[in-house]
Amino acid sequence: MISKIYISHSQSDADLAGDLSSALYRICIESLTSQFRYQRGISRTGWASFGIRSSECFVPIVTSNSIFSRTVNMEIGFAKAVDHLIIPILEDGVELPFFIEDVVPITFSSGAFANAVADLIRIVRSLTRLEWLRVRCPICGEEMTQYLTPQENVDRAISENRYLETACSFCEAAISLDPRTFSPITD
Numbered sequence: 001m002i003s004k005i006y007i008s009h010s011q012s013d014a015d016l017a018g019d020l021s022s023a024l025y026r027i028c029i030e031s032l033t034s035q036f037r038y039q040r041g042i043s044r045t046g047w048a049s050f051g052i053r054s055s056e057c058f059v060p061i062v063t064s065n066s067i068f069s070r071t072v073n074m075e076i077g078f079a080k081a082v083d084h085l086i087i088p089i090l091e092d093g094v095e096l097p098f099f100i101e102d103v104v105p106i107t108f109s110s111g112a113f114a115n116a117v118a119d120l121i122r123i124v125r126s127l128t129r130l131e132w133l134r135v136r137c138p139i140c141g142e143e144m145t146q147y148l149t150p151q152e153n154v155d156r157a158i159s160e161n162r163y164l165e166t167a168c169s170f171c172e173a174a175i176s177l178d179p180r181t182f183s184p185i186t187d
Contacts, residue, residue, distance in 0.1 A: 002085075002128040004030040006055040008075040010066035016113050017061060020089075023117045023181040027148060028132045029124065034071060048075055058084040059120065062105070063091040073097055087123060089116045118158060118180035125151050138184045140171040154179045 005024060009017040021031040032051035034044050042050075048071070052058060058079035066072045079086055080099045088096060090105035106123075108116035124130070133148040149164055157164050163176035163185055176185040 002029065002056045002124050004032065004055040005057045005059055005124075006051045006075075006079070006084075007031050007033045008058065008060040008066075008072050008079075009033065010061075010063070010069040010072055012065040013061050013063050016063070019113060019181070020059070020061070020117055020120070022183065023121065026134050026182040027121060027124075027130050028134060029130075034075065044071070045074075049078065052079050052084065053082060056085065057124070058086045060086070060088050060097075060100070062088050062094055062096060064094050067094055067097065073099075076100055087120060089113075089120065114178065114180040118154075121180075122151060122155075133182055135166065135168075135175065135177065135182070135184060137168040137171060137173060137175060138186045139173040139175075140168060142168065142170040144169040149179075 007017050007020055017033055021033070024031045032055060034048040034051065052075065060072060060076050076097055076099050086100055086103055088100055088103055088105040090096060090107050092107055092109045096103065096105060106116045106119045130148050133146050134143055135146060136143045146166060146169070154164065157179035164179045166175050166177060167173065168175055177183065178185060
């Protein structure tokens with residue numbers, strides 16, 4: 001069962017990691033990264049070691065920005081050494097680092113990172129029973145918990161290029177969700 005994912009990324013890919021972390025939060029999966037939660041008294045190496053060891057899955061975001069990142073490569077090597085499940089997200093045109101070149105990555109092209117997030121969520125759902133979805137209403141701002149849409153319905157919405165529909169439990173406003181990331185659509 002996967003309840004916590006360690007996201008490895010370079011500082012220049014913080015926006016991608018933030019998008020992924022937010023999507024994981026919405027499906028009630030905790031995410032950790034050495035870039036987000038540095039604490040005084042704990043070294044970055046110590047935090048990365050703790051985060052990787054305490055997670056059930058390791059997701060490196062491998063881009064032209066991160067391929068030469070010492071931190072990303074160190075985290076990949078550590079995750080490989082402790083025999084973690086590794087699911088890389090790879091930017092088109094970039095090669096996987098040596099330690100994980102045998103792993104089949106999720107690929108994405110510029111501007112289409114949400115598709116990679118959808119693929120990762122699909123993989124996680126195939127390995128873990130996920131039941132809950134956290135949604136913040138764009139109208140009233142309240143966060144609610146609802147049953148997670150079955151994956152077949154999510155896949156159908158993605159293939160038909162349409163949104164998932166729900167309603168706020170508090171203000172009863174209709175809410176459209178991006179089926180790839182479960183984020184509310186605000187027009």
